[in-house]
Structures are given as C-alpha cells and as structure tokens.
Amino acid sequence: MKKTFLIIALAVAGLAGCREETIDIARERMLIEKTIRSSIGWAADKNLALLYNVISNDSSFLEVHPGDKIVNGFREFRRSEEFWMSPDFKAVKYEIWDLKISISQSGDAAWWFCMLNDMNTWKGEPANWENTRWTGVMEKVDGRWQIVQQHFSFASE
Numbered sequence: 822m823k824k825t826f827l828i829i830a831l832a833v834a835g836l837a838g839c840r841e842e843t844i845d846i847a848r849e850r851m852l853i854e855k856t857i858r859s860s861i862g863w864a865a866d867k868n869l870a871l872l873y874n875v876i877s878n879d880s881s882f883l884e885v886h887p888g889d890k891i892v893n894g895f896r897e898f899r900r901s902e903e904f905w906m907s908p909d910f911k912a913v914k915y916e917i918w919d920l921k922i923s924i925s926q927s928g929d930a931a932w933w934f935c936m937l938n939d940m941n942t943w944k945g946e947p948a949n950w951e952n953t954r955w956t957g958v959m960e961k962v963d964g965r966w967q968i969v970q971q972h973f974s975f976a977s978e
Contacts, residue, residue: 844928853922853931853959856966861939864905864912877960877969885972887953910948913940917955929961937973952976 856875863872876882876898884892892898904910920935939950950973957971 844924846924849924849928849931850922853924853933853966854920856959856968857920857933857935857957858917860968860971861915861917861937864910864941867906867912869902869906875966875968877962877967881969883970885974887950887973887975909944911942913942915939931959931961931966933957933959950975 859871859875863869863875876895878895880894880896882892882895882898884898886892892901916938917935920933922931922933924931934954934956937950937953937955939953941948952975954974954976955971958969959966960969961967
C-alpha cells in the first residue's frame with residue numbers, strides 16, 4: 822500500500838513539474854501591438870505616464886536613432902522631455918504597417934519589425950520620420966510588456 826501511494830505521489834509530482842503554462846498568443850500579440858502603438862501614440866496628448874508605462878525604466882534601456890544618436894538608459898531617455906513637452910513640438914499622426922511580431926517560447930520576451938511614418942511639427946515646420954524601419958525588443962515584467970530596446974533607421978537610396 823505504501824509503495825503504491827509513493828508511486829502515485831511521484832507520478833503526480835512529475836506531471837505537475839512537466840505542466841507548461843499555456844500562452845494565449847493572440848492576446849499577447851494584441852498587448853504587444855498596443856505597447857508599440859502607445860510608445861509613439863502617447864505624443865498626441867503628451868501623455869508621459871503612458872510613455873513611461875511602456876518603456877523599460879532601467880539603465881539597460883537602449884534606443885538607436887537614424888544617424889549616430891544612441892540613447893543609453895531610461896535616465897538619458899527622459900532628457901528628451903524638454904523637447905517633447907515644448908509647445909513648439911506637436912504630434913500630427915503616425916502610421917505603422919508591415920508589423921511583424923514574434924514571441925519567445927517562454928512568453929516573456931518579444932521582438933518586432935515594422936515600418937513607421939511619425940509625422941510631427943517643430944515651430945510649425947515638418948519634423949517627420951517617414952518610411953522608417955523600426956525594430957525592437959520587449960520583455961514582460963510583472964504582467965506588462967515593456968520596450969527594452971528599439972532601433973530606427975532609414976533605407977539608403
């Protein structure tokens with residue numbers, strides 16, 4: 822009897838250890854896309870709380886811009902607030918197309934590629950990024966997707 826109980830207990834423990842958490846891929850893709858759109862769309866209302874909710878708030882955050890500008894860490898990222906919050910900066914609209922999202926098997930990391938038009942004005946003059954390649958990496962932290970790295974580039978002629 823004890824031997825049978827022990828075998829059953831070990832079998833149940835083994836099955837519990839092998840149980841994989843099911844990831845709802847469609848839901849995760851929707852949340853990831855919402856995060857991507859929020860990281861650009863926040864500018865329409867200058868909603869910094871929305872932006873800072875989707876950007877990783879640590880020193881390992883990395884953002885690469887066209888040309889040679891590299892933003893290292895959340896603290897450096899926040900230095901752009903003066904520009905974004907200036908009344909001279911106005912978000913006009915953004916367009917995203919060809920969005921491709923991949924999710925890790927563990928469900929806690931994702932990466933994407935898309936094309937972006939980010940239309941803005943500075944002192945009434947166009948300040949746009951058009952036909953911009955945008956790639957990025959996200960991590961799911963405490964149930965929330967956060968961008969940990971992103972790269973913007975323009976195609977060379």
